[in-house]
Amino acid sequence: xxxxxxxxxxxxxxxxxxxxxxxxxxxxxxxxxxxxxxxxxxxxxxxxxxxxxxxxxxxxxxxxxxxxxxxxxxxxxxxxxxxxxxxxxxxxxxxxxxxxxxxxxxxxxxxxxxxxxxxxxxxxxxxxxxxxxxxxxxxxxxxxxxxxxxxxxxxxxxxxxxxxxxxxxxxxxxxxxxxxxxxxxxxxxxxxxxxxxxxxxxxxxxxxxxxxxxxxxxxxxxxxxxxxxxxxxxxxxxxxxxxxxxxxxxxxxxxxxxxxxxxxxxxxxxxxxxxxxxxxxxxxxxxxxxxxxxxxxxxxxxxxxxxxxxxxxxxxxxxxxxxxxxxxxxxxxxxxxxxxxxxxxxxxxxxxxxxxxxxxxxxxx
Amino acid sequence: xxxxxxxxxxxxxxxxxxxxxxxxxxxxxxxxxxxxxxxxxxxxxxxxxxxxxxxxxxxxxxxxxxxxxxxxxxxxxxxxxxxxxxxxxxxxxxxxxxxxxxxxxxxxxxxxxxxxxxxxxxxxxxxxxxxxxxxxxxxxxxxxxxxxxxxxxxxxxxxxxxxxxxxxxxxxxxxxxxxxxxxxxxxxxxxxxxxxxxxxxxxxxxxxxxxxxxxxxxxxxxxxxxxxxxxxxxxxxxxxxxxxxxxxxxxxxxxxxxxxxxxxxxxxxxxxxxxxxxxxxxxxxxxxxxxxxxxxxxxxxxxxxxxxxxxxxxxxxxxxxxxxxxxxxxxxxxxxxxxxxxxxxxxxxxxxxxxxxxxxxxxxx
Numbered sequence: 107x108x109x110x111x112x113x114x115x116x117x118x119x120x121x122x123x124x125x126x127x128x129x130x131x132x133x134x135x136x137x138x139x140x141x142x143x144x145x146x147x148x149x150x151x152x153x154x155x156x157x158x159x160x161x162x163x164x165x166x167x168x169x170x171x172x173x174x175x176x177x178x179x180x181x182x183x184x185x186x187x188x189x190x191x192x193x194x195x196x197x198x199x200x201x202x203x204x205x206x207x208x209x210x211x212x213x214x215x216x217x218x219x220x221x222x223x224x225x226x227x228x229x230x231x232x233x234x235x236x237x238x239x240x241x242x243x244x245x246x247x248x249x250x251x252x253x254x255x256x257x258x259x260x261x262x263x264x265x266x267x268x269x270x271x272x273x274x275x276x277x278x279x280x281x282x283x284x285x286x287x288x289x290x291x292x293x294x295x296x297x298x299x300x301x302x303x304x305x306x307x308x309x310x311x312x313x314x315x316x317x318x319x320x321x322x323x324x325x326x327x328x329x330x331x332x333x334x335x336x337x338x339x340x341x342x343x344x345x346x347x348x349x350x351x352x353x354x355x356x357x358x359x360x361x362x363x364x365x366x367x368x369x370x371x372x373x374x375x376x377x378x379x380x381x382x383x384x385x386x387x388x389x390x391x392x393x394x395x396x397x398x399x400x401x402x403x404x405x406x407x408x409x410x411x412x413x414x415x416x417x418x419x420x421x422x423x424x425x426x427x428x429x430x431x432x433x434x435x436x437x438x439x440x441x442x443x444x445x446x447x448x449x450x451x452x453x454x455x456x457x458x459x460x461x462x463x464x465x466x467x468x469x470x471x
Numbered sequence: 472x473x474x475x476x477x478x479x480x481x482x483x484x485x486x487x488x489x490x491x492x493x494x495x496x497x498x499x500x501x502x503x504x505x506x507x508x509x510x511x512x513x514x515x516x517x518x519x520x521x522x523x524x525x526x527x528x529x530x531x532x533x534x535x536x537x538x539x540x541x542x543x544x545x546x547x548x549x550x551x552x553x554x555x556x557x558x559x560x561x562x563x564x565x566x567x568x569x570x571x572x573x574x575x576x577x578x579x580x581x582x583x584x585x586x587x588x589x590x591x592x593x594x595x596x597x598x599x600x601x602x603x604x605x606x607x608x609x610x611x612x613x614x615x616x617x618x619x620x621x622x623x624x625x626x627x628x629x630x631x632x633x634x635x636x637x638x639x640x641x642x643x644x645x646x647x648x649x650x651x652x653x654x655x656x657x658x659x660x661x662x663x664x665x666x667x668x669x670x671x672x673x674x675x676x677x678x679x680x681x682x683x684x685x686x687x688x689x690x691x692x693x694x695x696x697x698x699x700x701x702x703x704x705x706x707x708x709x710x711x712x713x714x715x716x717x718x719x720x721x722x723x724x725x726x727x728x729x730x731x732x733x734x735x736x737x738x739x740x741x742x743x744x745x746x747x748x749x750x751x752x753x754x755x756x757x758x759x760x761x762x763x764x765x766x767x768x769x770x771x772x773x774x775x776x777x778x779x780x781x782x783x784x785x786x787x788x789x790x791x792x793x794x795x796x797x798x799x800x801x802x803x804x805x806x807x808x809x810x811x812x813x814x815x816x817x818x819x820x821x822x823x824x825x826x827x828x829x830x831x832x833x834x835x836x
Binding site for chain 1: 663666667668671674675678679681682688689690692693694695696697698699701724725726728729730732733736770772773774775776777778784785786787788789791792794795796797800801
């Protein structure tokens with residue numbers, strides 16, 4: 107997509123071939139700044155601090171992290187340590203493990219002297235595969251919006267939670283890809299953007315993306331979605347997934363479950379857009395997914411722009427109050443109307459997923 | 472209740488008999504400051520700006536507003552204009568209308584020269600009635616917590632949304648009254664406090680109240696409640712009501728509906744605590760309650776304390792993004808396990824309410 111009219115990705119190799127560059131997403135929407143990641147430690151820090159976030163982008167950043175390690179020391183022990191360090195950055199998204207598995211596979215049997223070049227090539231392929239998958243999700247999902255518009259004759263009202271846009275991937279996004287495509291093709295779309303406390307990724311990232319791309323949208327508190335659905339003001343809920351189980355349970359940003367429950371109550375279709383990289387074929391029950399507990403400071407402190415234009419952080423809680431900050435929740439498959447993947451749409455069930463990924467049935471896992 | 476160990480109410484007549492004083496709730500939890508309301512305009516402004524908020528406290532403040540007007544000009548026209556001005560401050564809570572009706576009733580046939588004294592006396596009675604009602608709600612609600620503790624043998628986990636504590640009333644609170652009473656009597660209680668965006672009344676007011684009173688609590692994002700209930704970490708949801716219809720539909724702070732839907736899904740009892748002043752006997756269907764749409768600035772801007780200790784406000788949204796800010800939502804009676812009133816507990820239904828308020832059946836309204 108474009109930023110200030112210029113085609114932009116969320117991660118790209120630096121011109122000097124010694125680093126990758128990223129957008130520092132913690133400073134959006136107020137400042138568009140990039141950061142150079144030169145070492146494994148830089149990559150791990152960027153993931154941990156959520157300068158890069160979103161399951162697909164976390165995976166690609168980790169892949170480049172293996173390359174950065176290989177530039178320094180491509181020995182087996184160093185690469186194994188790099189893998190462990192990257193795996194430990196974020197526990198919930200499974201793309202991280204999948205990307206690291208793909209890198210290990212690519213480097214198997216490769217002599218140490220050739221590993222850096224091979225790692226860089228494979229990480230680049232993973233980035234390109236992500237872009238292709240997201241673009242395909244857009245193609246498969248846009249008809250959902252186009253059909254709703256054809257039915258009603260008015261702008262399609264889509265509610266989304268958190269950021270599953272191009273900033274969560276390398277380009278295009280997952281949940282936002284169908285919205286961008288439908289919009290670009292002329293279907294009138296209006297997006298209700300959940301603020302998405304405590305990190306405000308809806309308010310800070312999704313709103314910024316949609317604004318840059320010119321898609322009409324309205325930011326609401328996370329509390330408002332149930333009310334909007336009750337009053338018939340939402341035609342479709344469309345969200346991403348950080349990990350999807352083999353039976354279609356969906357683990358996504360905390361608060362997604364509440365939206366799914368409201369959608370079922372008020373008969374609003376609830377769709378989840380995801381590339382296959384987020385599917386964890388080893389898990390059936392979403393309750394087994396580890397839910398990351400993040401720092402309470404994310405809830406205690408809010409960052410933004412002062413009237414003077416500087417970035418500042420304010421504390422909103424009494425200092426003596428305890429805080430809990432689970433970062434994800436699990437929406438069971440029975441609350442999900444359908445999944446949108448790079449291979450097409452399917453029911454949120456084992457049968458549905460296997461209809462799109464039949465090779466997984468043969469593997470028996 | 473006590474603030475810094477000193478018994479405190481949210482509103483009280485000034486010593487000089489020419490004004491009332493309030494706690495400026497917009498500066499909590501960082502600054503405990505009071506404000507003197509000397510005129511009708513002061514009272515209306517305090518309600519509109521939410522220096523005082525909470526349905527019962529809005530009603531009592533409006534009653535004192537009539538007194539302040541009567542001190543200036545107690546003529547029929549002036550009092551009618553005062554009533555209209557106060558009614559226009561907030562559209563959703565019905566206590567406001569009930570309090571103004573009670574004042575009009577008290578002044579009917581009273582000679583203008585005696586109206587100010589009569590108004591002051593009646594407003595004081597309304598404040599005392601509110602305290603008595605909240606205390607009774609505590610008495611009727613505490614057994615809910617005590618029974619849950621007796622069953623489980625561990626601390627009762629209560630989730631509450633927004634602030635229905637003593638700050639929302641004159642003293643004691645509605646939803647928090649049973650919690651204070653059960654806690655004071657020795658039942659171990661832990662409260663999950665919803666942050667309650669966009670005004671953060673949970674984080675700023677409920678957490679502060681509970682901290683001052685020594686009740687264990689944990690603040691969570693509004694997004695977390697569904698997850699906590701899914702994982703069996705909530706025994707009871709207890710909230711207040713800004714308007715309750717004759718059939719038991721409950722209009723409360725935006726986001727309450729999402730909690731009610733999650734509570735039903737995960738079989739968590741969902742109780743609503745309210746004094747009769749919040750019951751609108753003229754309405755059956757909650758969908759007819761006007762939902763206040765407040766300024767988008769409440770969502771755009773967050774206020775808090777800087778590291779330097781000053782209060783500051785930061786913008787969190789891209790300037791070009793639209794914002795919607797509905798302040799309340801309606802939870803239909805079928806999602807409500809029970810109501811807790813000053814006369815006892817009942818089902819959220821016409822029959823339930825009439826069992827406690829049989830005089831309303833005779834009135835046929």
